[in-house]
Amino acid sequence: MKAIVGLVAGVIAMLPGSASARDFAVSPQYDSTHVYVAPADINAFLTSFTATFGGSVTKPNLVQVTPTPSKTISQLAQTPVGTLSVFAFQTPIPFPFGSERTGYLVTDLDAAVAAAKAAGATVLVEPFPDPIGRDALIQWPGGVGMQLYWHTVAPHYPALATIPENRIYLTKGAADAFLRAWLRFSHGHILSDHSVISGAAFGRSESQVRLVRIQSRYGEMVVVAGDGAWPWPYGREISGYGVTDLAATLEKANAAGAVTLISAHDVDGRQEAMLQFPGGYIAAVHGPAGR
Known part of the structure; x- marks a missing residue:
């Protein structure tokens, strides 16, 4: 079964004109787990997580990261074992945000979304602007939710010690x-x-x-x-x-x-x-x- 799945996936990916023929990934240190916590818990969470794994935390920003009105404290935790995007919403969380598990940086958001759709994903939220780039929410078979994102200015993060x-x-x-x-x-x-x-x-x-x-x-x-x-x-x-x-x-x-x-x-x-x-x-x- 393993060999068949891998072979089929590889053949499909290489078909001329296939929307999946390009790889839009950047590198794992730019991919983040999305963590939603209450505003009262964000400091304790970030302190505990970085005390356990090391790393640093960006300064808190109060921003709108959804295409509909909302406000959240947003912080990035960069550790040797992985990156976290941490959100502490001060307003109700607009649907369907909070259902996405991870965010993946891609080289071309529109093309990556098209490739995901061609591969079998459903687009939950079409590409929209955020304070530092653009985002989209997608869902894979089985209900696996993810965010794809692109930065206006390319970020530069150190490589990870281990890949999450x-x-x-x-x-x-x-x-x-x-x-x-x-x-x-x-x-x-x-x-x-x-x-x-x-x-x-x-x-x-x-x-x-x-x-x-x-x-x-x-x-x-x-x-x-x-x-x-x-x-x-x-x-x-x-x-x-x-x-x-x-x-x-x-x-x-x-x-x-x-x-x-x-x-x-x-x-x-x-x-x-x-x-x-x-x-x-x-x-x-x-x-x-x-x-």
Whole structure:
């Protein structure tokens, strides 16, 4: 199945005149996880997250980032393990904002949106201007929401120490449709595809799941496919972060106000845990086996 999916995606991407023939990705340090928190929690969240992983935070700005009237405090957290776009809305959040998991910087927004549509995505919000560029919201098969964005002035961020994972939970049928569409758009490739593994690592010890790891210029991605019934907090973690010493990272996180929801355990040859930071943001963290 893995070879067939990769081959089909590659053939489609190279068809003459295909809207998916171009790769619009820039680099993973320009891709961000979107985190929505209450205004009262934003400082505690950013302090806890950067105390755990390092990095820096931009000054808060009160801006309108949606095409309809709204106001949010907006800050960027740049860490060695990934970038966060953090929003603390002071007005109700306009629909469908808040449903997008991640934002990906692209070289050409209109062309990237067209390529996403050709690959099977639905456009939720057509391209619109924001204070520093343009954005669009799209949704992939299975309901996976993302933002594509473009900056008027090209940003320059340092490379990451480790590439964060976009973690996606789907039913097995939806996973097939999502993988076909995402591979076509991203020009990515499958690193591993375990079609039948124990669901114990994802809170479903009585079930079997499919675990797919993907890599592209948009970064890493993990797709977990099962029957769609995931016990809390599985599926609530949008991103996963790689560290060299998992035990030390969990200790720093707990000292900085984060709570360990899932203790370190073995998953596909590595150790994983799950944290919840002040304000509610849940993240997976992984390190080498036995660390």
